[in-house]
Amino acid sequence: MRSLWLLQEIGVPFEVVEYPFGVALRDPAYLARSPLGRVPLLEDGPQDARIHLFESGAICEYLCEQYDPGMLWRWPGHVDRPAWLQWLHFAETMGQHLAALTQAHIAIRDPADRPPMVMKLEARRLEKTLGVLEDALAGRDYLLPGGFSAVDTGIGWSVHVAQWFTRLDAFPTVAAYHTRLRGRAAFRAALPGPGVETYLTKPFYAVPGAGS
């Protein structure tokens, strides 16, 4: 989703090929291009010089370098370059906690096998990352002083998914940032359309025994 959102923000034409979680991602032809069998996978360039990228942070940087006219990227030497890199990779730190929570609450099918301690710990660690954002966003609309950039798609998507596992009300500045991001036409254009199956089927995933 963060790659789709960025593509929409850049405005470059693209084609989406959907691979449902499960056997489609274990197909040898797919694994030859994305060896962990995960999404996203970006393919670009002519057939005789095709590139394949299977890490969303790398996809973000590549798309900015190749296609952004200068609004979303902060290139080497730019005054905001260090902060741009910081948030580009912090999105993956958040993604690790979201992946652990998704695994514990959703991917493990049998509730008896789900690990409440992991859910609790990862929710707390996710909240720590939201606390970092709460401070970083104080007094500004987006992560960088120069305004909206590609790193807001990476971090913004993590914030968006975080609301399924923790209450954003505890982080009012982050909640306002989330509202601001959701108002962007490119964000809305990237969301799954009606009828598309997503894995987040409940309104909220509470730790069992910890209330809602």
Ligand SMILES: N[C@@H](CCC(=O)N[C@@H](CS)C(=O)NCC(=O)O)C(=O)O
């Ligand atoms: N660090 C990778 C994470 C990729 C990843 O874990 N993707 C998930 C979906 S968000 C996936 O494909 N999961 C399917 C699986 O693990 O089988 C990235 O940011 O691209």
